[in-house]
Amino acid sequence: MAGQFVLPAPPGVPGLGSIGRPALLLDFDGTLVEIAATPDAVRVPPDLPGLLHRLSDELAGALAVISGRPLKDLDHFLPVPIAMAGDHGATLRPDPAEPALRPDLPAPPAAWRTRADALVARHPGTLVEDKAHGFVIHYRQAPEAGPEAEALMASLVAEDPAAFDLLEARMAWEIRPRGASKGTAVEALMSRPPFAGRVPVFIGDDVTDEEGMAVARRFGGHGLRLQDAFGSPAGLRDWLARAAAPSGPGSTTP
Numbered sequence: 001m002a003g004q005f006v007l008p009a010p011p012g013v014p015g016l017g018s019i020g021r022p023a024l025l026l027d028f029d030g031t032l033v034e035i036a037a038t039p040d041a042v043r044v045p046p047d048l049p050g051l052l053h054r055l056s057d058e059l060a061g062a063l064a065v066i067s068g069r070p071l072k073d074l075d076h077f078l079p080v081p082i083a084m085a086g087d088h089g090a091t092l093r094p095d096p097a098e099p100a101l102r103p104d105l106p107a108p109p110a111a112w113r114t115r116a117d118a119l120v121a122r123h124p125g126t127l128v129e130d131k132a133h134g135f136v137i138h139y140r141q142a143p144e145a146g147p148e149a150e151a152l153m154a155s156l157v158a159e160d161p162a163a164f165d166l167l168e169a170r171m172a173w174e175i176r177p178r179g180a181s182k183g184t185a186v187e188a189l190m191s192r193p194p195f196a197g198r199v200p201v202f203i204g205d206d207v208t209d210e211e212g213m214a215v216a217r218r219f220g221g222h223g224l225r226l227q228d229a230f231g232s233p234a235g236l237r238d239w240l241a242r243a244a245a246p247s248g249p250g251s252t253t254p
């Protein structure tokens with residue numbers, strides 16, 4: 001029964017046992033799936049979407065993927081009806097059957113994007129990724145461009161620091177609107193059914209996930225760093241599969 005679902009103890013967190021009445025809040029890149037050479041190249045294990053769907057059902061819908069990615073990417077990689085927050089919390093779809101909520105946030109001037117394009121033209125291997133209210137310069141394929149990308153993005157944000165933040169990501173620099181974060185996404189989800197009243201368990205690997213972890217702890221739950229708690233995305237997927245197994249820990253009451 002959904003109300004009795006229990007998560008097994010995360011293997012790498014001494015002292016933390018099984019978790020009753022959980023809400024699962026999962027980062028995508030580097031957490032559910034391994035990091036790849038480019039954003040389009042991530043490989044989603046074929047059984048992952050179905051596993052998340054099954055867990056979401058067990059949790060009466062209290063499972064969300066909370067990612068820096070736009071929702072259209074998440075829908076592409078995980079084509080199942082589960083709650084999602086995209087663009088670092090700038091778009092939120094708590095109910096997969098309803099349209100996404102889009103808080104009123106600023107978008108960067110077109111001139112900023114043009115300057116990013118100019119940098120990409122100078123550094124083959126770099127690329128720009130667009131978000132609803134910002135964009136990213138990726139330099140994983142051209143590491144020598146990292147300092148120039150940082151300098152450019154920092155100078156753009158300095159033109160309007162009240163409206164935008166500069167985010168350091170994994171081999172990437174991102175401009176994000178102020179007022180959106182994984183923390184705001186967790187807060188919004190945990191304040192409404194079916195998440196409200198449950199114990200939030202946020203799992204992520206990156207510095208932007210720390211905002212989500214902090215809010216999960218504030219709501220009486222857990223912020224788990226993937227590397228410590230599960231070792232790798234494969235370790236996390238194994239734990240999720242154990243939780244979802246019909247005779248596994250998920251089916252018992254603590």
Ligand SMILES: O=P(O)(O)OC[C@H]1O[C@H](O[C@H]2O[C@H](CO)[C@@H](O)[C@H](O)[C@H]2O)[C@H](O)[C@@H](O)[C@@H]1O
Nearest residue numbers: 028029035036037038039067068069140170172
């Ligand atoms: O919040 P997340 O789900 O962890 O997303 C964070 C960013 O992930 C993506 O970029 C990162 O992953 C790419 C694929 O593995 C990798 O090529 C890139 O170097 C990483 O920075 C995504 O493209 C971004 O939009 C997300 O914000």
